[in-house]
Amino acid sequence: MKVFVLTVLVAVAAARPDKRTSEEVVPILRDDRVEFADGAYSFDVETGDGIRRSEAGQSQGDAGAVNMAGDYAFTFPDGQEFYLKFVADESGYKPESPFLPVAPAFPHPIPQFVLDQIAFAAKEDANRELDQARGDYRRGAPGQYSTTMKFIIFVALVASALARPDSPPSYSAPGQRSSDDVKDPVKILRDDRVQPEDGSYAFDIETEDGIVRSEAGQNENEAGVVVQAGQVSYTLPDGTLFELKFVADENGYQPQSDFLPVAPANPHPIPDFVKEQIERAERERQADLSNSQRATYN
Structure with a gap:
């Protein structure tokens, strides 16, 4: 059975359009290897199709680690040469190559009107904490963000996503505004909030540009986990309604939406002759x- 499983793997690999024929044997041009009794080693290998690989390493004894350094290179089909060198030690694996991806600059500049709203919410929170220090607890429990601040932070995240130049259309919120629109604030049509003393809460918010956000939660369930559920919706620039519902509990965050990506089907169908080998x-x-079983019975 193991032999035929290996046959399946080989057959799937052989089904690739860029497979080599059995006559195309790649020669090994250089194969220098050294191994010492103390665990140190080095090797330098080069093949006829342009692959080069070299590495050297040594054991660190009492530290229990192995330090390694090396490089490898090969040529792409378009003639461009790939090169990478690396060091692996107690600090981890550190590769260097011009082909490694580089994180882009922070793509979420926050508009000034959002910064103003955040500052305003922070001022409200400071006043609320002052009221609490004086014995007025009607506006929420000490040490918690106010629901006003939570909503402003949510608006800031939406605005940051809008400002991204490469934002995909399926994730862009409506009502994109420039700095010229600061004098035209978005009206809040509904803002219902409930925050009992037991730590549970609920809110339901709607703005005039089509954003609807609702959420409810309780402090802890029987498993000692904070349980939350809610939904968000808005209209995309092309008129499509985006909707997402979620539950967050001891099983983690579980979103549901038609806009969430779906894993594609397995791209490697097994050929019929391979299935026949498996059945055989x-x-x-x-x-x-x-x-x-017959031998055991006899």
Whole structure:
């Protein structure tokens, strides 16, 4: 059965359009290897199709680590040469190559009107904490963000996403505004909030540009986990309604939306002759099992 499983893997690899024929044997141009009794080693290998690989390493004894350094290179089909060198030690694996991806600059500049709203919310929170220090607890429990601040932070995140030049259309919120629109604030049509003393809460917010956000939660369930559920919706620039619902509990964050990506189907169908080999191997395995059982019985 193991042999036929290996046959399946080889057959799937052989189905690739860029497979080599059996006559195309790649020669090894250089293969220098050194291994010492103390665990140190080095090797330098080069093949006829342009692959080069070299590495050296040594054990660190009492530290229990192995330090390694090396490089490798090969040529792309378009003639461009790939090169990478690396060092691996107690600080981890550190590769260097011009082909490694580089994180882009922070793509979420926050508009000034959002910064003003955040500053305003922070001022409100400071006043609320002052009221609490004086014994007025009607506006929420000490040490918690006010629901006003939570909503402003949510608006800031939406505005940051809008400002991204490469934002995909399926994730862009409506009502994109420039700095010229600061004098035209978005009206809040509904803002219902409930925050009992037991730590549970609920809010339901709607703005005139089509954003609807609702959420409810309780402090802890029987498993000692904060449980939350809610939904968000808005209209995309092309008129499509985006909706997302979620539950967050001891099983983690579980979103549901038609806009969430779906994993594609397996891109490697198994050829019929490979399936036949698997079936044949299973028949042989069953026959061997039957023969073994008969021998044991006799």
